[in-house]
Amino acid sequence: MEVENKYVSLKHHIHGHPSESDFELATAPLQSAPGSNEVIVKNLFLSIDPYQLNRMKLYSSSHTAIPAASKIEPGQRIDASGVGKVVASGRAELEEGDVVVGLLGWEQYTVVRPGTVLMKVAAKDLPLSYYVSVLGEYSCSRSAQEGCTDAMIFFTTATGSSGLTAFAGFYDVCKPKKGEKVFVSAASGSVGSLVGQYAKLSGCYVVGCAGSKQKVDLLKGKLGFDDAFNYKEEVDLKSALRRYFPEGIDIYFDNVGAAMLEAAVANMNQFGRVAVCGAIAEYTNAGKRAAPDLIDVIYKRITLRGFLAGDYLHLHEQFWAATTDYLRRGRMISLEDVSVGIESVPTAFVGLFRGDNVGKKLVRVCEFDG
Amino acid sequence: MEVENKYVSLKHHIHGHPSESDFELATAPLQSAPGSNEVIVKNLFLSIDPYQLNRMKLYSSSHTAIPAASKIEPGQRIDASGVGKVVASGRAELEEGDVVVGLLGWEQYTVVRPGTVLMKVAAKDLPLSYYVSVLGEYSCSRSAQEGCTDAMIFFTTATGSSGLTAFAGFYDVCKPKKGEKVFVSAASGSVGSLVGQYAKLSGCYVVGCAGSKQKVDLLKGKLGFDDAFNYKEEVDLKSALRRYFPEGIDIYFDNVGAAMLEAAVANMNQFGRVAVCGAIAEYTNAGKRAAPDLIDVIYKRITLRGFLAGDYLHLHEQFWAATTDYLRRGRMISLEDVSVGIESVPTAFVGLFRGDNVGKKLVRVCEFDG
Numbered sequence: 001m002e003v004e005n006k007y008v009s010l011k012h013h014i015h016g017h018p019s020e021s022d023f024e025l026a027t028a029p030l031q032s033a034p035g036s037n038e039v040i041v042k043n044l045f046l047s048i049d050p051y052q053l054n055r056m057k058l059y060s061s062s063h064t065a066i067p068a069a070s071k072i073e074p075g076q077r078i079d080a081s082g083v084g085k086v087v088a089s090g091r092a093e094l095e096e097g098d099v100v101v102g103l104l105g106w107e108q109y110t111v112v113r114p115g116t117v118l119m120k121v122a123a124k125d126l127p128l129s130y131y132v133s134v135l136g137e138y139s140c141s142r143s144a145q146e147g148c149t150d151a152m153i154f155f156t157t158a159t160g161s162s163g164l165t166a167f168a169g170f171y172d173v174c175k176p177k178k179g180e181k182v183f184v185s186a187a188s189g190s191v192g193s194l195v196g197q198y199a200k201l202s203g204c205y206v207v208g209c210a211g212s213k214q215k216v217d218l219l220k221g222k223l224g225f226d227d228a229f230n231y232k233e234e235v236d237l238k239s240a241l242r243r244y245f246p247e248g249i250d251i252y253f254d255n256v257g258a259a260m261l262e263a264a265v266a267n268m269n270q271f272g273r274v275a276v277c278g279a280i281a282e283y284t285n286a287g288k289r290a291a292p293d294l295i296d297v298i299y300k301r302i303t304l305r306g307f308l309a310g311d312y313l314h315l316h317e318q319f320w321a322a323t324t325d326y327l328r329r330g331r332m333i334s335l336e337d338v339s340v341g342i343e344s345v346p347t348a349f350v351g352l353f354r355g356d357n358v359g360k361k362l363v364r365v366c367e368f369d370g
Numbered sequence: 371m372e373v374e375n376k377y378v379s380l381k382h383h384i385h386g387h388p389s390e391s392d393f394e395l396a397t398a399p400l401q402s403a404p405g406s407n408e409v410i411v412k413n414l415f416l417s418i419d420p421y422q423l424n425r426m427k428l429y430s431s432s433h434t435a436i437p438a439a440s441k442i443e444p445g446q447r448i449d450a451s452g453v454g455k456v457v458a459s460g461r462a463e464l465e466e467g468d469v470v471v472g473l474l475g476w477e478q479y480t481v482v483r484p485g486t487v488l489m490k491v492a493a494k495d496l497p498l499s500y501y502v503s504v505l506g507e508y509s510c511s512r513s514a515q516e517g518c519t520d521a522m523i524f525f526t527t528a529t530g531s532s533g534l535t536a537f538a539g540f541y542d543v544c545k546p547k548k549g550e551k552v553f554v555s556a557a558s559g560s561v562g563s564l565v566g567q568y569a570k571l572s573g574c575y576v577v578g579c580a581g582s583k584q585k586v587d588l589l590k591g592k593l594g595f596d597d598a599f600n601y602k603e604e605v606d607l608k609s610a611l612r613r614y615f616p617e618g619i620d621i622y623f624d625n626v627g628a629a630m631l632e633a634a635v636a637n638m639n640q641f642g643r644v645a646v647c648g649a650i651a652e653y654t655n656a657g658k659r660a661a662p663d664l665i666d667v668i669y670k671r672i673t674l675r676g677f678l679a680g681d682y683l684h685l686h687e688q689f690w691a692a693t694t695d696y697l698r699r700g701r702m703i704s705l706e707d708v709s710v711g712i713e714s715v716p717t718a719f720v721g722l723f724r725g726d727n728v729g730k731k732l733v734r735v736c737e738f739d740g
Binding site: 054062064065066238239242248257261276277278279282283286289290291292293294295296297298299300301302303304305306307308311 | 436608612631648652659662665669672674676677
């Protein structure tokens, strides 16, 4: 099989804000060894996630947070969670035409090497895009279960596991009680939009913040948040939160870090919990760091906990059952923002850091033809 | 009974570093209502604790961390944990000559109002100073148990509960496992010196930092730390910690905040835990705040938890049994730094922020005459 494959790669390591010019679109023939156990997948939907940026930076040798195996070098193909259709299979359990979910790549076709788990999509009643948005952890978490390395846990989280991230982060890290006051930042984003919905379904009072009127309207209208605000219109985040939470915040689900985390800690109640899920405000600017008041942390006995979805695979079954049920009964919606064509990947990715996306950012690489 | 009572009070609210001139020594006749249930205590040892500074500041009305009832106003007497001798008792269960522990004050005599718990010291084999140092929580925690208000929990922690703070913080917040690598800051201080000893008794590898050669020698010699360093001699705390913890830090018991917390987080292992116990570097300078890298917090799944000893009264019995046993068998020592005379209180207190004290700072107000 002789196929030309378009793929997106990095021109150089990224420092600060990413821009379209940091990426290039290249073409190369698909390289698959005949007679091997490889599977060739034609990609349908790809997941576009902020955290990929941290894999694209150049780190000093002493940096230990990002596993070496997950760093992205210039020129390399960039793996990302995706859903695709099998066009050639060297594995007995998969055949041409099967729809699969797994760690694919920012490219038209992915040659999936032996040992990489591909999950066949069985249920036909849910949109395929769900498998890289709200149900995105499906394949990756299972893949991680079979020999769970650091890099795998990293991938599980970094690429398209919005659903399990939101579920585990909210239920296990935040341990919500009915009636508690929940604040979610980047609330119209892939994870935030789900956290807010889980929180409402758990009987909490939920306020979200986002960066435009359109997003705020959507949070209050379509997603059922009790209230929402545009952080760009607030000169003082601390007093904004005091206005939205006159009785204080019990749970803060943090996707942004920086000044918002400081303001949330200042407004937290005793025994407040912060799920440190993301810090998008800090990803592009290492100097812009949250410095929460430790006197608040101590005297209000606040817990801040960083977490990765990959550590919560034991919750997978519970997550899956609850979430697919909510989706099927219309009690929860998957907010997706889809760009079209492999050429749109750089703009889709860069847009995450400009707040362009409304909901989970996906690229539809090609139409599903059944 | 006509007695003149010398006491220390605040001249004005404190901003930034405290100095001796922020305090004044005054004298007033003891005011006790005859026939009431009051108890007059002649103070022997008083506890001098950094956190009192946070009670002495002026806060904006929106500040919620410090309970209003625990704020100290200029001219007021300043309550503090202490041990003293009953000179007159309106309570049936106490008589003249009894030695008691409780919330006394920075003064020669304290009139203890009805409702304030005073515990009689029963064991005669332990030095009286222990009841305001390593065993200092004894009275306060019991007092808090009988109707536990915020201000009481605050007092339990703020005033002389080094032992329970160290015990609960280390065992419950840090959840140590044998062989784990533990870092303690302000390690020769009242809490730090105990945490290091508990950690060694739990089979951990322990490194402490302090601010002088004398203190470092003491940590390594007398207190049995595996290693120790003078943070003032390090230009780069991050690389210092990398040198002392080539395999990374599992537990950081934080008494200082600021740059040391940032450096510790950078050197932490996956699933590292930070007990946020104190932030002395930030008490005198609200602008000097720790801004740990959230990418470390997230990807290494680090937990930072603020805590107060007053929330751990359920561990009191266990703490007391273990600690008195260790002390009696010489497996643990109480490191105390004692100044003499009520006049020495301001200097003793101010010295905490200059690092003058070696171990728990106490003032011996008068000699115990049996």
